[in-house]
Amino acid sequence: MRKYLAVGVAVLCGIVALVDFFVTSPVIDRWGAIISEGALILGTFALIVGVVNLLGTHLKRAAQGGQDKGLSLVLIVALLGMAVLGVVAPRSGGLDWLFDYVYVPLQATLGALLAFFAVTAVYRTFRMQNLEAAILLVSSLLVILVQLPFVGTFSPYLVKLRTWLMAVPVTAGVRGILLGVALGTIFTSVRVLLSVDRPYTSD
Amino acid sequence: MTTFIQVLDPYLPLSEDAAALVVLLIALLLFLVLTIRGRLRAQVTLRPIPAYERLEELASQAAESDRPIHVALGTGQLGTESTPEMVMGLTVLDYVARRASVCDQPIMATTGDAATFTAAQGIVRSAARDAGIEPEQDERAVVFYGPEPYAYAAGAADLESDCEPVALAMFGRWGAEGLWLSEAAGDADTPKVGGAAQPEAAALLQASLDDCVSGEELFAAGAYLHRRNHVGSLLAQDALRVVVALAIIVGAVFASV
Numbered sequence: 382m383r384k385y386l387a388v389g390v391a392v393l394c395g396i397v398a399l400v401d402f403f404v405t406s407p408v409i410d411r412w413g414a415i416i417s418e419g420a421l422i423l424g425t426f427a428l429i430v431g432v433v434n435l436l437g438t439h440l441k442r443a444a445q446g447g448q449d450k451g452l453s454l455v456l457i458v459a460l461l462g463m464a465v466l467g468v469v470a471p472r473s474g475g476l477d478w479l480f481d482y483v484y485v486p487l488q489a490t491l492g493a494l495l496a497f498f499a500v501t502a503v504y505r506t507f508r509m510q511n512l513e514a515a516i517l518l519v520s521s522l523l524v525i526l527v528q529l530p531f532v533g534t535f536s537p538y539l540v541k542l543r544t545w546l547m548a549v550p551v552t553a554g555v556r557g558i559l560l561g562v563a564l565g566t567i568f569t570s571v572r573v574l575l576s577v578d579r580p581y582t583s584d
Numbered sequence: 585m586t587t588f589i590q591v592l593d594p595y596l597p598l599s600e601d602a603a604a605l606v607v608l609l610i611a612l613l614l615f616l617v618l619t620i621r622g623r624l625r626a627q628v629t630l631r632p633i634p635a636y637e638r639l640e641e642l643a644s645q646a647a648e649s650d651r652p653i654h655v656a657l658g659t660g661q662l663g664t665e666s667t668p669e670m671v672m673g674l675t676v677l678d679y680v681a682r683r684a685s686v687c688d689q690p691i692m693a694t695t696g697d698a699a700t701f702t703a704a705q706g707i708v709r710s711a712a713r714d715a716g717i718e719p720e721q722d723e724r725a726v727v728f729y730g731p732e733p734y735a736y737a738a739g740a741a742d743l744e745s746d747c748e749p750v751a752l753a754m755f756g757r758w759g760a761e762g763l764w765l766s767e768a769a770g771d772a773d774t775p776k777v778g779g780a781a782q783p784e785a786a787a788l789l790q791a792s793l794d795d796c797v798s799g800e801e802l803f804a805a806g807a808y809l810h811r812r813n814h815v816g817s818l819l820a821q822d823a824l825r826v827v828v829a830l831a832i833i834v835g836a837v838f839a840s841v
Contacts, residue, residue: 499788558800
């Protein structure tokens with residue numbers, strides 16, 4: 382019974398949201414807005430559940446001890462500190478300071494590591510010595526060379542080659558992939574709408 | 585010179601919404617016809633996708649090793665444009681969770697979205713209940729690391745080093761943090777499979793993972809794993825692709841002639 386109720390609610394909400402997209406009607410618009418706002422409210426409560434899970438995981442790890450106990454304590458203090466500051470003094474300079482001088486530099490640091498990870502990943506791919514690795518090597522070198530800012534000093538044809546590469550094969554390839562993704566998105570949504578795929582139940 | 589499509593234009597007042605509705609109706613029709621036809625036919629042969637074949641092998645390996653597969657769902661959000669990718673990630677988690685529950689093996693999943701976290705918890709508990717065992721109360725079965733991509737990747741990598749899973753399966757919505765996780769997590773011998781629909785992330789993961797799906801292959805997860813009722817939608821997807829390609833060619837000709 383519970384399964385059929387969940388399926389019925391999901392399908393009905395999906396159909397109302399879909400009809401709201403195509404039809405302009407005060408009744409449909411009102412119900413579409415109720416469903417959208419309800420989803421937003423449920424998502425907020427889900428966020429609270431997620432934060433409690435995160436706190437519970439790290440409280441347990443801190444209580445058990447071990448070498449990562451300190452890192453778990455730092456996470457708990459930082460999470461609670463930001464939450465309290467955001468609630469008690471949301472417009473204070475302290476919150477802005479923490480974002481500008483702690484959060485953003487940490488984010489930039491982690492992003493900077495990507496360059497090294499990309500190099501190691503590509504190096505491992507080249508070591509495989511197969512056709513795909515050869516194609517990756519040739520195309521990567523070609524794109525890097527033609528993207529250099531002073532490439533025009535060697536030959537004006539390299540600038541034209543760069544323009545052609547970006548406009549024709551790269552764009553064509555990306556559009557082909559995106560077309561497939563769009564079709565996959567349509568049919569995944571149709572499956573959920575017609576309850577063939579039910580990620581919200583046990584089937 | 586007036587092109588053919590300019591001659592037709594007054595008779596084809598299709599707005600973008602009307603065109604979208606036409607595509608949706610064609611998709612629905614193809615889906616219903618081919619799903620019913622797929623159920624009536626005994627067997628439909630799909631082309632092999634190495635990532636899903638490897639995932640099946642790893643699921644068997646996990647059952648024998650008493651170590652979980654880490655299913656990383658990424659930081660996409662249910663209820664946004666990344667919903668279909670997250671649904672496919674949950675489909676993969678459902679497959680891994682059911683295989684693990686049958687053998688009473690541990691399950692491990694991470695996500696950066698709260699709604700996906702609650703759905704994943706429900707899937708893990710349903711899989712345990714359907715296998716006839718008490719749902720695992722360990723909160724580390726599914727862990728939420730927050731929507732910030734790098735924070736999620738750092739947390740998931742840390743969990744990998746803590747729990748030492750038998751493999752890493754990254755299915756969902758990924759950005760640059762996917763490369764971060766696949767490189768930083770586990771050791772060089774840990775098998776890593778996964779993929780992304782978006783071309784930018786798929787390119788990064790293709791270089792890093794042992795077996796990778798990209799683009800629309802991500803949406804075939806159910807049909808290749810344990811949801812044979814998805815095969816009809818795969819066939820409909822192929823059919824609609826042909827229709828769209830023909831429409832593009834015909835439209836280009838009409839706009840030129």
